[in-house]
Amino acid sequence: MERILEVKDLHVSFHTYAGEVKAVRGVNFHVNKGEAVAIVGESGCGKSVTAQTLMKLIPMPPGEIKKGDIIFNGESIVKKSNKEMEAIRGKEIGMIFQDPMTSLNPTLTVGNQIMEGLIKHQKMTRAAARARAIELLTMVGIPQPEKRVDQYPHEFSGGMRQRAMIAIALACSPKLLIADEPTTALDVTIQAQILDLMKDLQKKTGTSIILITHDLGVVAEMCDRVIVMYAGKVIETGTVDDIFYNPQHPYTKGLLRSVPRLDLKRDEPLTPIFGTPPDLLRPPVGCGFTARCESAMRVCQEYDPELKEISSTQRAACWLQHPLAQNRAGS
Template sequence: MEKVLEISDLHVSFKTYGGEVKAVRGVTFDLYKGEILAIVGESGCGKSVTAQSIMRLIPSPPGRITSGSVLFKGMDLTRLKEPKLRKIRGADISMIFQDPMTALNPTLTIGEQIIEGIMQHKPVTRQQAKKTALDMLDLVGIPNPLERLKHFPHQFSGGMRQRIVIAMALVCQPEVLIADEPTTALDVTIQAQILDLFKEIQKKTGVSIILITHDLGVVAQVANRVVVMYAGKIVEAGSRREIFYRPQHPYTKGLLNSVPRLDLEESELVPIAGSPPDLFSPPAGCPFVARCAYAMEVCDRAYPDKTHLSKEHHVDCWLQDERAIKMRVHVR
């Protein structure tokens, strides 16, 4: 498969009054053409910072990319000058932010906001841009798009605003779409509609999608591959089937066991005990060591090597070492 995006050994830090927060620590993954890649993990694990770093959207100061590369069409986005980056943002790589209300300008109509984005990146007339905007609103399921172009964000429901944000992100036909928690503020019914919309758009346009979420139910419905992050690192990655049916890292198992199960009688939520590590001073070994029921002495001293279990499935865990006692815990 063709690689669209290559992130290699990405490190991102934030300088604060209390010290340097090492938010992303050596993240490496690839995005392939036409796939949906999900990045999952609990709040504060570095998902959104990773996504924003791809487009160089982290505020600087205090944030900065200390090392690593983000390759797109042979260009390292971490080294590009701002004028060149502005041509790529929105045109080649687009992003959907968490809250659709704050992503839209409340003082401008929907039509003005979408048309402005088209004319910024495409050599078209205003009339041509308006037609493109109408076609995109129709694609994302906005009824009566000609009339709705004249409306302001507050005149739309939360689900409709999310559809408009998706339309704005796709209107210039980008190759990569980054969706940061796109269903968080929506009720369950609207979430399902938005997820169906993602799958439909992906099939029609062939766009490659990075989906940032903590909702494993969302991942199970749409993702082709899954990356599991914890304390700024990728601890496990694999196909959707491998992560859901053959998880190997104790953190991945903990995430799956903490999801409500409606298909099992008297199923109980099993929370992950403890708290994430302090990223002002990250541990030298596995960051999950303090919360892991299977932690060994070596886990606290050194970070584990990456173990490849299949072409797509890999995990960073000392339990994969042949000298370790194998876990006898299975996700129900």
């Protein structure tokens, strides 16, 4: 399969008053054409930073790409100038943000905000861009698009605004769509609608999607493959089936256990992962999950495990995968 995106050993740091925060510490993954890949992990694990780095949207400084490369469509993103990035943003890669209430400009009409990208990238006239904006609004399921196109964001509901955001992101038919927690700020029924819409549009347009979320339900519904991140690193990757039915890393298992289940009794307490993620100002030498891991061994504190192949589709970074630890893991 053809790879649209490949991230190689990406390191991203932020220089703050307190010191260097190593937000992303060596991330590797790829996205194939037409594929939907999820990046999951708890807050602060580096998933949003990774996503924004793909478009070079992190403020630099204080942010800095320390090491590694991002190959998009055969070209390195890291080396591109700001001017060259402007030609990629919105045109080749679209992005949907978490909170639709704040990610639309309150003083411009929704139509205007959709048209901007079209006028810039596809050199459309205003009239043509407006017609296309109406088309896009129809496509994302907004009723009365001719009227809606001239309305302001405050006249839209939350779900509608997220639909408008999707229309903005898809305006120039990008090859890759990055959705950074697109449903987190919406209520559950709207979440389902937005996910359906995204799935539908993916089928129609064939774009690749990177979905960033901490909601495993969303992942199961939408995605082909899953990347689990923890403390700035990828700790497990695999197909949706691999991750849900055969998780290998204790953190992935913990994540799956912590999902509320309908078949449990109502007074049954949820199963959290205790503790907090490590401070990325002073990242641990060994595996970042050691302090919270039930099966931690002495080696985990001293040495960081590499990603190890479990099957042709699944890989995990855990010392339990080492042949010497196999007995222990089984017990």
